[in-house]
Amino acid sequence: MSPVLTTASVPDRDKVTYWNDALNRTLVPMTVTPRDDGPFDARIVTNRLGYLQVSTMEADAERVSRTPAQIARSSEALVAVGVQISGTATFVQDGRRAEVGEGDLVVCDRSRPYSFDYPHRFATHVFQLPRRVLGVPDTEIRQVTGHAIGTRDGFGAVLLPFLASLASATDAYPPAVADRLAGNVVDLIATLITERTHASGADAEDTARNHLLLRIRDHINQNLGDPDLSPESIAGAHRISIRYLHRLFEGEGTTVARLVQKRRLEECGRELARRGRTAPTVSAVAQRWGFVNPAHFSRAFRAAYGVSPREWRNLRTPQGDIALPPVRRPALSSTVADRPASDLAPSRG
Structure with a gap:
């Protein structure tokens, strides 16, 4: 069962301290400051898929910041990808400021200072992984931080629903499957970073579409002997809707x-x-x-x-x-x- 850390049963005077300690132990050293004076309510659920850590966080209005001193206490360089489930946030990193809305995605480099300001209660998925496994230059990661990536932004349209669906079922996979999923997530995040730094407009959308089509064709070739192979099972394996699967093949000259x-x-x-x-x-x-x-x-x-x-x-x-x-x-x-x-x-x- 997924470990849950919540302030629900903590005395009001200790809730903020408890929440700071919970995030410091679960994610990385940071400082959390509530924006309101009333009792503070928050919870975080965390699972692992191999070297990928997946957390779902829900909390009252707060401000989160990470300072150079806190970064120095971390032993490993990490990158986090956040998917905003509800509420809004203002994300600041590398001199850029992004307004993050529901359904938006952000890339955060944990090895450099940043802040998130949540003006109201919110919920978010956080995918945290070692920066070294991405295989992309630090300069490219720096280019995508401090931006909000929406569902209409090229590869974000493919990655967002996949991550949101994966976060809701991380404890349902056996270790071998979890390791493969972690590798797929890393590949997809690396593709997103590359797309945002090298492609734009129609080229970006083509890159995302072609990448997903290659994965789907490989899945079909690997599972031809399965009599239950169908559009439903293929869409489910790739965490996309059947309708979107059919749209992908509209330009392929086949179904x-x-x-x-x-x-x-x-x-x-x-x-x-x-x-x-x-x-x-x-x-x-x-x-x-x-x-x-x-x-x-x-x-x-x-x-x-x-x-x-x-x-x-x-x-x-x-x-x-x-x-x-x-x-x-x-x-x-x-x-x-x-x-x-x-x-x-x-x-x-």
Whole structure:
């Protein structure tokens, strides 16, 4: 269960001291000063994904600052990425001042002085990681601090929903999955920093879109044998909506369902064309690449290549180097390909 530090049961006179100590132990040494005179209420929940620390903080109006003396007490250079869930903040670092609204993202270098001023009660996700794992120059990190990155700002539109969703389920992942997720988050944050320092406008949006498309295509290729592979499962694995997933593929000349089926048929075709002492049955090949229903597989294969899977296997050369023709797009678009991805794995009846 996630550790929760809260002022709820602390006497009013000790709440501020308790909260300062909680943030100093959980995040980094800093100073917290409430903006109001009444009883102070705050809580923070923290989890870890490998070397990535994920915290969700909720508190009354306050001002947070980190001084050079406090920085000197830290043993490791850290970078934090904050996602504003509710409320607003004024973020100051490296001589820049940013007004942060709900849904905005900020990059904060913990190794340099900064301040956050929250005029009202607020909530935020904080992703904290060693600066060394980002693999980007300090000069680039310095360029993105002191800015608010909104949902319409290039790669921020991709990263924000992913981080927000990840923060709500960090304790649901086994260690091996958590380590991989941490690596993915670091890659995405590094991409964000690079985009903000080198790209702009349409180029930035293309960079973000292409990066995500590459990850999705790799996920599809790695999971072709899973009969439950579908737009729903693909969107869920990448923490995006199904609608946004379909939007990503609008410029690809295909749909997610067609791509999954095309890749499965290609792998089936290659395996059936291989020559060996013992050839696998057509149904065994179909099941290995995610087709549960042999009749459905045969129809899809014939629609794509013009012959049945059995005829395809018989056409192989003695050297087993049969050329794999392209999938016939008209046949796919008019028959199998327009079916939803849930039909790619028909019922197991």
